[in-house]
Amino acid sequence: MTLQIKSLKQYKSVYKKSVKDPEGFWAEQAETFQWQKKWDTTLEWDFKEPSVKWFKGGKLNITENCLDRHLKDRGDQAAIIWEPNNPEEAAITYTYKELHAEVCKFANALRANGIKKGDRICFYMPMVPELAIGVLACARIGAIHSVVFAGFSATALADRIKDASCKMVICSDYNSRGTKNIPVKAVVDDALKQGCKSIETVIVHKNTGGKIKWNKKDKWWHEVMKRRRSTCKPATMDAEDMLFILYTSGSTGKPKGVVHTCGGYMVYTCFSFKNVFQYKEGDVYWCTADIGWITGHSYIVYGPLLAGATTMMFEGVPTYPDAGRFWQICEKHKVNQFYTAPTAIRALMAKGDEFVEGYDLSDLKVIGSVGEPINEEAWHWYNEKVGKGNAPIVDTWWQTETGGIMITPLPGITDTKPCYASYPMPGIQPVLVNAEGKEVKGNDVEGLLCIKFPWPSMIRTTYGDHERCRQVYFSAFENMYFTGDGCRRDEEGRLRIIGRVDDVINVSGHRMGTAEVENAINEHAGVIESAVVGYPHDIKGQGIFAYIIAQEGIKDNAAFEKGVRATVTKVIGPIAKPDKILIVPGLPKTRSGKIMRRLLRKIASGDASNLGDTSTLLNPEVVNAIRKAAGV
Numbered sequence: 329m330t331l332q333i334k335s336l337k338q339y340k341s342v343y344k345k346s347v348k349d350p351e352g353f354w355a356e357q358a359e360t361f362q363w364q365k366k367w368d369t370t371l372e373w374d375f376k377e378p379s380v381k382w383f384k385g386g387k388l389n390i391t392e393n394c395l396d397r398h399l400k401d402r403g404d405q406a407a408i409i410w411e412p413n414n415p416e417e418a419a420i421t422y423t424y425k426e427l428h429a430e431v432c433k434f435a436n437a438l439r440a441n442g443i444k445k446g447d448r449i450c451f452y453m454p455m456v457p458e459l460a461i462g463v464l465a466c467a468r469i470g471a472i473h474s475v476v477f478a479g480f481s482a483t484a485l486a487d488r489i490k491d492a493s494c495k496m497v498i499c500s501d502y503n504s505r506g507t508k509n510i511p512v513k514a515v516v517d518d519a520l521k522q523g524c525k526s527i528e529t530v531i532v533h534k535n536t537g538g539k540i541k542w543n544k545k546d547k548w549w550h551e552v553m554k555r556r557r558s559t560c561k562p563a564t565m566d567a568e569d570m571l572f573i574l575y576t577s578g579s580t581g582k583p584k585g586v587v588h589t590c591g592g593y594m595v596y597t598c599f600s601f602k603n604v605f606q607y608k609e610g611d612v613y614w615c616t617a618d619i620g621w622i623t624g625h626s627y628i629v630y631g632p633l634l635a636g637a638t639t640m641m642f643e644g645v646p647t648y649p650d651a652g653r654f655w656q657i658c659e660k661h662k663v664n665q666f667y668t669a670p671t672a673i674r675a676l677m678a679k680g681d682e683f684v685e686g687y688d689l690s691d692l693k694v695i696g697s698v699g700e701p702i703n704e705e706a707w708h709w710y711n712e713k714v715g716k717g718n719a720p721i722v723d724t725w726w727q728t729e730t731g732g733i734m735i736t737p738l739p740g741i742t743d744t745k746p747c748y749a750s751y752p753m754p755g756i757q758p759v760l761v762n763a764e765g766k767e768v769k770g771n772d773v774e775g776l777l778c779i780k781f782p783w784p785s786m787i788r789t790t791y792g793d794h795e796r797c798r799q800v801y802f803s804a805f806e807n808m809y810f811t812g813d814g815c816r817r818d819e820e821g822r823l824r825i826i827g828r829v830d831d832v833i834n835v836s837g838h839r840m841g842t843a844e845v846e847n848a849i850n851e852h853a854g855v856i857e858s859a860v861v862g863y864p865h866d867i868k869g870q871g872i873f874a875y876i877i878a879q880e881g882i883k884d885n886a887a888f889e890k891g892v893r894a895t896v897t898k899v900i901g902p903i904a905k906p907d908k909i910l911i912v913p914g915l916p917k918t919r920s921g922k923i924m925r926r927l928l929r930k931i932a933s934g935d936a937s938n939l940g941d942t943s944t945l946l947n948p949e950v951v952n953a954i955r956k957a958a959g960v
């Protein structure tokens with residue numbers, strides 16, 4: 329069985345060993361899984377390329393480890409409990425046996441529809457069990473899944489389908505979220521009109537049964553599932569074969585497809601799940617993320633199922649029918665571990681304590697936070713109102729690229745401190761470096777967060793563009809993976825993530841590239857140029873502030889802003905809509921033509937004191953004009 333650390337003393341000794349002999353440590357963990365053939369070499373790596381190979385020569389199928397190997401001991405235990413949007417509707421449970429059967433049936437359906445090992449399949453679905461079944465079915469036959477969050481626009485979906493040349497899209501008809509019934513299939517129809525030539529089949533899961541347009545390539549999920557066998561021979565995968573692609577935003581250009589591979593991802597997600605949440609046999613674990621993000625991949629689907637856990641999936645939103653929904657679900661299903669994002673905590677905190685106070689949350693043992701820094705006020709509210717002082721908060725730092733939780737307290741084992749992700753997981757070697765790449769040692773210091781040794785679930789490449797992977801993560805500092813985050817180490821060695829140091833903003837825990845949002849804004853005919861920065865936002869953590877140079881003759885500012893927001897919604901999706909738009913006469917640029925974002929960030933935060941040195945600007949006079957427009 330995968331190691332579960334039980335005491336501080338053990339954490340310290342395991343950590344020490346894992347750093348002294350990472351290969352030995354991870355080989356020992358990997359032994360606890362079911363391999364079709366054992367690996368020859370535990371690790372081969374060279375960050376210059378970058379090339380990282382864990383468990384080389386090993387053969388496996390991750391779904392055998394998520395499903396088959398649990399059938400004997402926990403076949404009748406709930407694997408997935410699905411809670412629908414509508415609180416009046418009954419929850420649905422899939423036992424391990426049932427989930428295994430559904431995954432096999434759908435895997436057979438995929439094969440019958442021409443899907444082969446290595447093919448890419450795009451998912452564009454709400455939080456329904458079929459999404460989990462679908463991705464596992466891909467893994468069963470060695471197809472590569474690319475899940476696109478169902479809030480992205482048709483254009484964003486089309487870009488991702490094209491980038492990976494997906495052969496199939498799997499979607500639902502509609503998505504019920506709160507009182508809304510959001511069209512999903514219609515977005516896919518729209519995307520396919522944007523030149524997704526590689527798509528051969530669209531599989532449509534009937535979720536609400538609402539009216540949809542039917543096209544030649546469309547097939548119903550329930551039709552392709554008919555008469556399928558409930559067993560399916562798992563494909564033999566190399567440890568380093570691709571498991572999935574997941575797109576994420578960077579500081580430049582289009583989103584990149586982060587690639588994760590089978591063996592290392594399996595070992596690390598299971599190990600981190602068991603330790604960070606201290607999951608015990610019989611517990612009910614709930615992560616409120618969407619499977620469209622890495623949190624959902626690693627800690628709704630793979631990590632928990634690998635560990636034989638009961639994992640919950642929720643279709644709806646935290647505020648429907650009211651702001652007590654999360655807590656009502658926790659009480660109803662006697663949730664033991666609860667994992668959510670600071671933005672949700674802040675939004676619920678703002679609605680008032682009465683929504684949490686009436687519920688029995690005494691089963692909660694661990695409560696987690698992920699995606700962005702959790703501010704002190706939200707941390708205390710979460711601790712007192714939700715954890716009742718009895719459930720330690722795990723503030724988990726990690727990234728799409730890291731595949732799993734990297735820095736975190738271990739509940740009941742290490743201490744916790746508000747705002748601090750605190751301690752590295754076993755096998756994780758974080759370092760702080762200065763701008764020159766020199767390691768900043770000692771305590772009470774700040775630096776750029778890098779990781780100096782490979783770990784099993786790390787990014788292997790960016791799909792179709794390996795050079796971009798090298799450039800973004802491995803070229804800034806020699807022999808290190810660069811995270812893009814700034815970090816502080818306190819007097820006692822705990823780590824605190826300060827935030828991104830690149831042109832990436834974190835809106836409600838979702839990563840947005842400023843360049844990506846700018847490109848979207850610039851598609852509006854009335855826009856000449858734009859610059860986007862983040863600014864502190866009470867609920868979202870960071871909001872999107874757009875400075876726009878508009879075409880002359882715009883008469884109705886409100887209508888113009890509305891048009892800009894509609895354009896961004898069309899190009900990326902509603903999550904990228906600017907919160908604030910300011911029409912400005914110019915943008916502050918250096919002589920080399922670079923926008924001085926530092927100034928824009930300051931002004932956006934409502935503070936124009938200490939704007940620093942502006943003498944290198946080509947157009948210093950524009951600063952006062954922008955201040956005037958912003959009223960600061």
Ligand code: WT7
Nearest residue numbers: 623698699700701723724725726727728825839
């Ligand atoms: C970025 C990664 C990891 C899944 C969700 C987001 C920020 C993440 C924390 C935390 C402070 C955090 C970082 C990181 N971040 N967790 N506990 N404290 N910041 O994944 O979209 O890949 O974003 O989110 O800035 O680089 P992502």
